[in-house]
Amino acid sequence: MAEDSGQERTEEPTEKKISEARKKGQVARSKELGTTFVLIFSAIALLLYGPAIGKGLYNIMGRALNLNRNESYDTTKMFAVWESVFSELFFPMAMFVLIIVIAGVVGNTLLGGFNFSWQAAAPKASKMSPMKGLKRMLGPQAAVELVKSILKFVLVAGSAIFLISAFFYEILHLSIEVMPSSVIHALEILAWMFLGxxxxxxxxxxxxAPYQSYNHHKQLKMTLQEVKDEYKNSEGDPQIKARIRRTQREMSQRRMMQDVPDADVVVTNPTHYSVALKYDTEKAGAPMVVAKGVDEIAMQIRKVAIGNEVPIVESPALTRSLYHTTEIGQQIPDQLFTAVAQVLAYVFQLKRFNKGRGRRPTSLSKDLPIPDDLKH
Structure with a gap:
C-alpha cells in the first residue's frame, strides 16, 4: 500500500502489525549468527570429546583388523564387533551431536526468538517467480550478502594462513609420533584450528545481527494511512462509534424518562440539575436515583414530572450532591440519607394535605444537612 500511495513508511509498527508478521514467519533472523554458534560449539565439542572419539575409532579399527581365524569364519562374531563399536562411540558421539543441536537452536532463535509459522512453511507462487527472483538477486539485500561473502572470505583465508603458520611444526611432528597419541594429537590440532x-x-x-534487526524493523514500518486504517479496523470508525454512543445514550435517556413517572420526588437546582428519587417502602434500604440530568435533560425530567404530577422540590445543594455522587439505579449515599429523608417527609406530608388528610407541612429547610466532602 505504501508503494501504491507513494507515502513513506515513517510510523513505528504497531503491536498488531508485529504480531501479524510473526504469524507469517516474518521475524528478525541472522543466518550468520546461527552458523557462527554451530561452528564455534562444534569446535568446542570436538575439543571436549574429540580425544574420546579418536580413541574409540582407534580401538574399533584395531579390533576389526585383528580378527582371529574362528572370528573370521563365524558370522555371529560380527554382532560382538558391532557391540564394541556401539560401546566405544555412543556416549562421545551423542554428546557431540547434542551440543551441536543445542547450539543450532540457540543460535537461530537468539535474534527474534522462537517462532514457527505454517504460513511461512507453505509454498508460495511468488517465490517461484523468475522476475521477483531476479529482483532479489539484483536488489540491495543481494549487495549486502555479496559484501558479507567477500568479508568472510578475507577473514577466513587470513585466519587459515595464520593458524597453519602457528601449528606448522606441530603438524610436521605428527609424522614421527606413535599410535594412538598421533591420532589424538591430530584431532586436537584440528579442533583448535577449527575453533580459530x-x-x-x-x-x-x-x-x-544488528543489521538484520534494523532491516526487519524498517520493513515493518507503516505509513500514516496504514496506521489510520488499522485503527479503524481494530477500534472501529470514529464516526460510527460516535453514532453508536449517541444511539446508546438516547436509548438510556428514554429508559430513564420512563422511570420518572414512578418517582416520589424530583429535586432540582432549580434549572441546571434534576434528580428523580424513588423510595420503596416495602423494601429495606435507602432511596434510589431513577433519573438524573443537566440542562436539556434536566428540563425534560421536570416536564415529565409535571405531566405525571410528580412533586418537584428545589434544593440546589442536595441536587448537585446527588448528581455527582450517585449513578442511575443506585441507592443514595448513607451520608445524604438524612437530607433526603427530610425531603421525602415533606413530600409525603404534602400529598396527605392535598388529599385532605392532614395539615399543611412547614416549608422545607433550605439548609439541609449535607457533609462538606459531598458538596459540589
Missing amino acids: LSCTLVVISAID
Missing part, C-alpha cells in the same frame, strides 16, 4: 576459524565469523555476526 570459527571465531573469525564472530566479526561477521556482530555486524549482521
Whole structure:
C-alpha cells in the first residue's frame, strides 16, 4: 500500500502489525549468527570429546583388523564387533551431536526468538517467480550478502594462513609420533584450528545481527494511512462509534424518562440539575436515583414530572450532591440519607394535605444537612 500511495513508511509498527508478521514467519533472523554458534560449539565439542572419539575409532579399527581365524569364519562374531563399536562411540558421539543441536537452536532463535509459522512453511507462487527472483538477486539485500561473502572470505583465508603458520611444526611432528597419541594429537590440532576459524565469523555476526534487526524493523514500518486504517479496523470508525454512543445514550435517556413517572420526588437546582428519587417502602434500604440530568435533560425530567404530577422540590445543594455522587439505579449515599429523608417527609406530608388528610407541612429547610466532602 505504501508503494501504491507513494507515502513513506515513517510510523513505528504497531503491536498488531508485529504480531501479524510473526504469524507469517516474518521475524528478525541472522543466518550468520546461527552458523557462527554451530561452528564455534562444534569446535568446542570436538575439543571436549574429540580425544574420546579418536580413541574409540582407534580401538574399533584395531579390533576389526585383528580378527582371529574362528572370528573370521563365524558370522555371529560380527554382532560382538558391532557391540564394541556401539560401546566405544555412543556416549562421545551423542554428546557431540547434542551440543551441536543445542547450539543450532540457540543460535537461530537468539535474534527474534522462537517462532514457527505454517504460513511461512507453505509454498508460495511468488517465490517461484523468475522476475521477483531476479529482483532479489539484483536488489540491495543481494549487495549486502555479496559484501558479507567477500568479508568472510578475507577473514577466513587470513585466519587459515595464520593458524597453519602457528601449528606448522606441530603438524610436521605428527609424522614421527606413535599410535594412538598421533591420532589424538591430530584431532586436537584440528579442533583448535577449527575453533580459530570459527571465531573469525564472530566479526561477521556482530555486524549482521544488528543489521538484520534494523532491516526487519524498517520493513515493518507503516505509513500514516496504514496506521489510520488499522485503527479503524481494530477500534472501529470514529464516526460510527460516535453514532453508536449517541444511539446508546438516547436509548438510556428514554429508559430513564420512563422511570420518572414512578418517582416520589424530583429535586432540582432549580434549572441546571434534576434528580428523580424513588423510595420503596416495602423494601429495606435507602432511596434510589431513577433519573438524573443537566440542562436539556434536566428540563425534560421536570416536564415529565409535571405531566405525571410528580412533586418537584428545589434544593440546589442536595441536587448537585446527588448528581455527582450517585449513578442511575443506585441507592443514595448513607451520608445524604438524612437530607433526603427530610425531603421525602415533606413530600409525603404534602400529598396527605392535598388529599385532605392532614395539615399543611412547614416549608422545607433550605439548609439541609449535607457533609462538606459531598458538596459540589
